[in-house]
Amino acid sequence: MAKYAVIKQNYEFRRAYHRGKSYVSPYLVTYCFKKKYGGIKIGITSGKKIGKAVARNRTRRVIREAYRSLYPQLQGNWDLVFVARTATVYKKSTEIAVVMRKHLKEAGVLR
RNA sequence: UGAGCAGAAUAAACGGUCGCGUGCCUUGCUCCAAAGGGCAUGGCAUGAGGAAAGUCCGAGCAUCGCAGGGCAGGAUAACGGCUAACGGCCGCCGAGGGUGACCUUAGGGAAAGUGCAACAGAGAUAUACCGCCUGUUCCUUCGGGAGCGGGUAAGGGUGGAAAGGCGAGGUAAGAGCUCACCGGCUGCUGUGGAGACAUGGCAGUCCUGUAAACCCUAUCCGAUGCAACAUCGUGGUGGAACAUAUGCGGUUGCCCGCCGCGUUCCGUGGAGAUGGCUGGAGCUGUGCAGCAAUGUACAGUCGAGAUAGAUGACCGUUCACGACAGAACUCGGCUUACAGUUCUGCUCAUCUU
């Protein structure tokens, strides 16, 4: 996980939820919080609502894979939080990547 | 051929590109007196399960407690064995179910004591309501009826359960009151078995159920859990020693002004880091002992160790088109979830020879 920084602390998640901009689609929710420094950090949330451990692990992997394909095109200082929804379990990473690209373009993170 | 029973194995496969965790190695940069460390690139190896789950039992390991004994509390419960241990497993006995292969079974003690048994019913651990039989008094239409007293457990509705069952004798009517058969229990005893137990004999006896109610008997159990625990230890803060205000640091390069106080040691505190962390009652194969669980000898072998938590994406080929589901200190079990496929042994029915 050295390649991309990860959000660990609870206050960082809270800051993104309360003060960040949110973008919603049927199988992904994105929160973007702009910072002054620190580069790009991401956090992935897959709650108990998604399912059991296998389903939660799968959503995290799929979202991380989609983020990996978009990672080289990002710029700025951002905290990004991706929240999985129930429908995410049955999606492929390419479908997630299309939605994520749309969300990040609206937020201005992309390019 | 159809239906079924028991056990075991497996849990889609192969190839290519990109990506992730861990270990080892190479190269480059860098910190350092050195040992060694950090970052980046590349290569090789390896990378979830039969239940990893539930956390229901049993252990290892760790810390705390503990002279020894007892009480309380909890768990288990036919018998023999296996095991580090177990409430687990194997074998076997009893009971129940199935035509059968086979399956299920918390299966000690109610004759040590206490409690409970609603409703119904005359009566619930001992009973006389109706009935049956009989003594006596009165009445009588001479059939019998009424009152008072006695005997009786055969028959009666109720109930989960009504005092062993059924037949015969017996009797005023009846009754294990007596007898034969069957059944239960207790004592003594023969045979078989390691034992539970099985199967006989003799004598006595006829007793409600409930211990997953209290209890009795036998055996076992200290508490807490890797977020345990060990090591290092920030900021802050207490004390001592040394130094000291004409000093040092910050605020603007200098002056004034303003603000703060240094070093070492011993505590307190416990952010965080490292260890614990995977080689073990290990796995595979063969032989031997044993009905088996299992034990043992030899040979081979090392198969995750993360710390916001590593297995994914895309493409191609094939098929039966893929269920339940993700390690978090480690083992032995149990329980629960589960698409299918394969193999072995066996039973029943039908048909053919």
Place this chain on the structure above:
RNA sequence: GGAGAAGUACUCAAGUGGUGACGAGGCUCCCCUGCUAAGGGAGUAGGCUGGCUAAACACUGGCGCGAGGGUUCAAAUCCCUCCUUCUCCG
């Protein structure tokens, strides 16, 4: 990951083996009022599945206290296995 607690009607809840599962709020209907509110009275395991009926109401049998088994004559209660929810340990 570990340790514990609870589950009863729409909500809150009582019920430690025994008729038909107590009660409060809420809800429905009625009374009171010109109309509301307040007050008073009645009903409220309301569901599922059978019987009765042409059909409905009423009556009645069975199931139903998170789910499924077991012990018992009898289980919300006792025992076992699951499910769900909540709390604590950094």
